[in-house]
Amino acid sequence: MPANRKRPDRPATLADVGREAGVSAMAASAVLNGARTSTRISRETRARILEAAIKLSYRPNAAARALAQRRMNTLGIAAIVNDGGEFDHYFLEAFNGIISNAAVHSQTTTVFALHDWDRDSHRIPGFCDGRIDGLILIAPVFHGASARFLPTHTPFVAMHPDQPLPGVVNIEADEEPGAQAIVRDLLAAGHRRILHITGPRGRGGPERRIHGYQNALHAHGVDFDPDLMVDGRFSTEGGREVMGAWLERHVGQPLPDAIFAASDAIALGCMEVLARAGYNVPQDISVVGFDDTLAARTTAPQLTTVRQPLRAMGMRAVELLLERIRRNLGEPAPDASGTIVFPVEIVHRASVRPPRHPRPRIVPPV
Amino acid sequence: MPANRKRPDRPATLADVGREAGVSAMAASAVLNGARTSTRISRETRARILEAAIKLSYRPNAAARALAQRRMNTLGIAAIVNDGGEFDHYFLEAFNGIISNAAVHSQTTTVFALHDWDRDSHRIPGFCDGRIDGLILIAPVFHGASARFLPTHTPFVAMHPDQPLPGVVNIEADEEPGAQAIVRDLLAAGHRRILHITGPRGRGGPERRIHGYQNALHAHGVDFDPDLMVDGRFSTEGGREVMGAWLERHVGQPLPDAIFAASDAIALGCMEVLARAGYNVPQDISVVGFDDTLAARTTAPQLTTVRQPLRAMGMRAVELLLERIRRNLGEPAPDASGTIVFPVEIVHRASVRPPRHPRPRIVPPV
DNA sequence: CTGAAAGCGCTTACAG
DNA sequence: CTGAAAGCGCTTACAG
Numbered sequence: 001m002p003a004n005r006k007r008p009d010r011p012a013t014l015a016d017v018g019r020e021a022g023v024s025a026m027a028a029s030a031v032l033n034g035a036r037t038s039t040r041i042s043r044e045t046r047a048r049i050l051e052a053a054i055k056l057s058y059r060p061n062a063a064a065r066a067l068a069q070r071r072m073n074t075l076g077i078a079a080i081v082n083d084g085g086e087f088d089h090y091f092l093e094a095f096n097g098i099i100s101n102a103a104v105h106s107q108t109t110t111v112f113a114l115h116d117w118d119r120d121s122h123r124i125p126g127f128c129d130g131r132i133d134g135l136i137l138i139a140p141v142f143h144g145a146s147a148r149f150l151p152t153h154t155p156f157v158a159m160h161p162d163q164p165l166p167g168v169v170n171i172e173a174d175e176e177p178g179a180q181a182i183v184r185d186l187l188a189a190g191h192r193r194i195l196h197i198t199g200p201r202g203r204g205g206p207e208r209r210i211h212g213y214q215n216a217l218h219a220h221g222v223d224f225d226p227d228l229m230v231d232g233r234f235s236t237e238g239g240r241e242v243m244g245a246w247l248e249r250h251v252g253q254p255l256p257d258a259i260f261a262a263s264d265a266i267a268l269g270c271m272e273v274l275a276r277a278g279y280n281v282p283q284d285i286s287v288v289g290f291d292d293t294l295a296a297r298t299t300a301p302q303l304t305t306v307r308q309p310l311r312a313m314g315m316r317a318v319e320l321l322l323e324r325i326r327r328n329l330g331e332p333a334p335d336a337s338g339t340i341v342f343p344v345e346i347v348h349r350a351s352v353r354p355p356r357h358p359r360p361r362i363v364p365p366v
Numbered sequence: 367m368p369a370n371r372k373r374p375d376r377p378a379t380l381a382d383v384g385r386e387a388g389v390s391a392m393a394a395s396a397v398l399n400g401a402r403t404s405t406r407i408s409r410e411t412r413a414r415i416l417e418a419a420i421k422l423s424y425r426p427n428a429a430a431r432a433l434a435q436r437r438m439n440t441l442g443i444a445a446i447v448n449d450g451g452e453f454d455h456y457f458l459e460a461f462n463g464i465i466s467n468a469a470v471h472s473q474t475t476t477v478f479a480l481h482d483w484d485r486d487s488h489r490i491p492g493f494c495d496g497r498i499d500g501l502i503l504i505a506p507v508f509h510g511a512s513a514r515f516l517p518t519h520t521p522f523v524a525m526h527p528d529q530p531l532p533g534v535v536n537i538e539a540d541e542e543p544g545a546q547a548i549v550r551d552l553l554a555a556g557h558r559r560i561l562h563i564t565g566p567r568g569r570g571g572p573e574r575r576i577h578g579y580q581n582a583l584h585a586h587g588v589d590f591d592p593d594l595m596v597d598g599r600f601s602t603e604g605g606r607e608v609m610g611a612w613l614e615r616h617v618g619q620p621l622p623d624a625i626f627a628a629s630d631a632i633a634l635g636c637m638e639v640l641a642r643a644g645y646n647v648p649q650d651i652s653v654v655g656f657d658d659t660l661a662a663r664t665t666a667p668q669l670t671t672v673r674q675p676l677r678a679m680g681m682r683a684v685e686l687l688l689e690r691i692r693r694n695l696g697e698p699a700p701d702a703s704g705t706i707v708f709p710v711e712i713v714h715r716a717s718v719r720p721p722r723h724p725r726p727r728i729v730p731p732v
Numbered sequence: 733c734t735g736a737a738a739g740c741g742c743t744t745a746c747a748g
Numbered sequence: 749c750t751g752a753a754a755g756c757g758c759t760t761a762c763a764g
Contacts, residue, residue, distance in 0.1 A: 011496075011519045013757055024735060029759065041734090057518070062497035063432035064757035067740045072429065074476065074497065082462055087660070092458070096448055099479050108497070110440065110476035113465050130377075130741090131428035131440065131474070152423070153377045236664075268664060275666055294453065298602075298634060298664040300641055379741055390751060395743065407750090430741035433756045496757090 012056035020052035021045075028053070033060050071329065072133050074108045075321060078124055079138035081113040083235055089265055089293035090234075090310065094138055094159060097314025105322060107133075121146035128154035134321040136314075141203050155324035157317045161205035169320050170339045171313050175205060175290075178306040178344035179212025180219075182288050183260055185304075185346060187220045190354045191257035191286060197232040197242050197270065199262040209262050209290060228256065232266055236295070239269020247277060247362055254359035255285050258352070264289035264296040267303055271351075277365065282353040284360050292347055301350035309342050316340065378422035386418035387411075394419070399426050437695065438499050440474050441687060444490055445504035447479040449601060455631055455659035456600075456676065457504055460525060463680025464502060471688060473499075487512035494520035500687040502680075507569045521690035523683045527571035535686050536705045537679050541571060541656075544672040544710035545578025546585075548654050549626055551670075551712060553586045556720045557623035557652060563598040563608050563636065565628040575628050575656060594622065598632055602661075605635020613643060613728055620725035621651050624718070630655035630662040633669055637717075643731065648719040650726050658713055667716035675708050682706065 014025040031041055031049045066072040079091045102109045112127050114120040117140050128151040139160040158170045196213045199206030217224050232242040261267035267289035281287050292307035326333040380391040397415045432438040445457045468475045478493045480486040483506050494517040505526040524536045552560055562579045565572030583590050598608040627633035633655035647653050658673035692699040
């Protein structure tokens with residue numbers, strides 16, 4: 001038996017295939033991996049190489065290929081993935097769009113999980129070490145501090161609702177008009193005392209939703225009542241806490257007509273607390289959210305909300321990133337930059353009804 | 367100005383750092399990337415190298431490193447990620463565990479999205495091309511056909527509820543006892559006519575849940591009624607369809623006492639249909655699910671269900687995979703194999719109450 | 733049109 | 749203890 005030149009327990013290489021087919025590794029590369037030089041290889045040589053490749057179940061090694069081509073065919077996503085073990089719904093919906101569109105372009109997707117944006121953004125440059133060709137940053141906020149850690153040699157696209165940074169492509173939704181429209185709808189249904197539970201104050205997204213809320217009140221001639229706006233954070237747990245505390249502080253007073261929660265997750269927390277306190281949504285009180293994530297569709301009653309097309313936004317992020325990657329590699333590609341704003345849309349579901357007369361009074365918890 | 371030997375628009379390499387510090391690239395490798403030979407480098411040389419690296423903001427290139435070390439520090443997940451644009455909740459929970467434990471071990475995670483297991487499993491070998499060190503397969507089923515496509519040179523771990531394949535590590539939950547326990551609880555609460563909506567027939571998971579259901583009935587002396595078991599599939603949409611059709615077929619007859627849905631997603635679909643038909647869960651009818659995914663926690667009322675510890679299972683999959691990778695690389699590591707079964711647990715929430723007397727009759731849809 | 737050589741950026745034995 | 753060489757598996761110019 002002849003000495004086996006192919007090492008036993010390793011995947012076959014181009015050299016192995018070439019040897020098997022009696023040609024150079026380069027010829028094998030040309031026909032198997034479609035290298036530039038694939039132009040002319042005789043039909044029978046080609047067939048022989050193909051056969052050898054199948055026989056040895058050859059697969060091109062991605063790392064070697066990436067090193068030679070400086071192209072990994074992998075897109076990265078840096079995002080806050082979960083919060084206390086629970087998934088971040090904003091991430092989830094965008095991820096859905098990103099991963100499916102990446103697959104369409106034969107790119108795989110790797111996820112870099114961040115816990116806290118301010119604390120973890122310094123890790124971003126470390127992700128850009130040749131394992132990904134480009135990065136999608138799903139960032140709740142861009143402080144000057146974290147902006148320092150933006151990738152330098154790796155193309156990237158941001159999805160975030162804060163102030164745009166010069167020179168970065170940013171994808172966002174038209175939040176302020178969205179907030180204004182959904183509050184306008186509540187007002188049109190007859191609601192007046194609309195409690196707004198905000199997201200983290202000082203960030204672009206939450207502030208825009210607040211402006212939308214206030215604009216709608218103003219346009220409808222309703223005075224803004226500071227007692228009907230309370231600071232929260234973007235989580236179900238946060239919604240529970242804030243709603244519970246507000247009810248406790250207002251025992252004996254009438255229930256608000258409606259609640260505008262700054263996110264679906266917050267709305268979900270509110271609904272839990274309201275249900276536990278014995279109030280019926282939407283008979284006793286209407287609730288609306290923002291985002292149209294999974295949470296909005298899995299509650300009962302289903303939530304009326306402002307739909308951010310996160311899936312489409314994620315798909316678009318992939319397109320833009322791919323363009324940037326191509327351009328970075330010297331191929332011609334359009335040079336999109338600046339902010340891309342997606343329109344939002346109000347989704348009417350079952351959590352809104354005209355207010356009840358008289359309004360129920362808030363009773364102490366049992 | 368001296369000729370700049372470092373090419374302008376590319377990340378710095380080890381050679382650049384060495385040049386800057388006046389040492390060989392190898393010396394730089396030794397101190398920066400902790401190569402084997404890092405044993406003795408003088409303090410000042412080390413300091414000089416470190417300084418040069420910072421100055422040039424050097425990052426080791428992952429592809430080059432992977433090629434030399436045959437280690438990418440990346441774990442792959444192949445799974446059915448979404449189904450008609452909606453996320454697969456089973457995947458989601460497991461992914462949560464996988465990604466967080468991978469991060470603990472400084473591994474990144476790349477996701478290979480499959481649409482249909484039977485149709486897409488042939489793509490699996492293509493994922494194992496050196497871009498990942500190991501693969502976690504979240505597979506609904508292992509047919510003989512798809513088993514042909516298991517990775518050959520890449521370590522892998524399966525999470526699936528079907529028959530174990532020889533030589534593969536499989537992680538699963540103790541489903542049959544779980545199903546039995548939750549049905550026993552329904553029986554103990556006084557329910558007798560319990561409708562079971564199954565998952566896809568013929569697969570391990572759904573069949574085990576059916577056995578658990580039947581065992582519980584039998585143990586309680588209740589005859590199995592074929593009219594109270596109906597074939598479904600694992601989705602909210604499936605739950606809606608099956609529940610709706612069942613109600614239509616039984617107009618004029620009493621509502622079942624309770625429903626045991628083979629997954630939370632199915633239960634969610636049922637609850638939607640029941641709510642729309644005017645029935646109150648749990649006053650008119652109790653509903654329980656299986657899995658304890660996000661869906662079970664975001665419904666109102668929250669769902670009583672069988673908790674599969676998917677997050678813990680995902681974390682464990684990472685541990686086992688890492689062991690296999692180490693062993694594959696010749697390092698000593700335990701040789702776990704076979705099936706690892708996680709215990710399940712009944713989570714009591716608000717969707718179950720003792721049956722109402724008399725049972726409501728099913729009325730035609732309006 | 734085809735093959736031998738050089739190179740991608742790193743690491744691992746192997747001589748000095 | 750240190751450096752020069754070879755190699756990981758692929759591709760890209762460059763001579764024949």
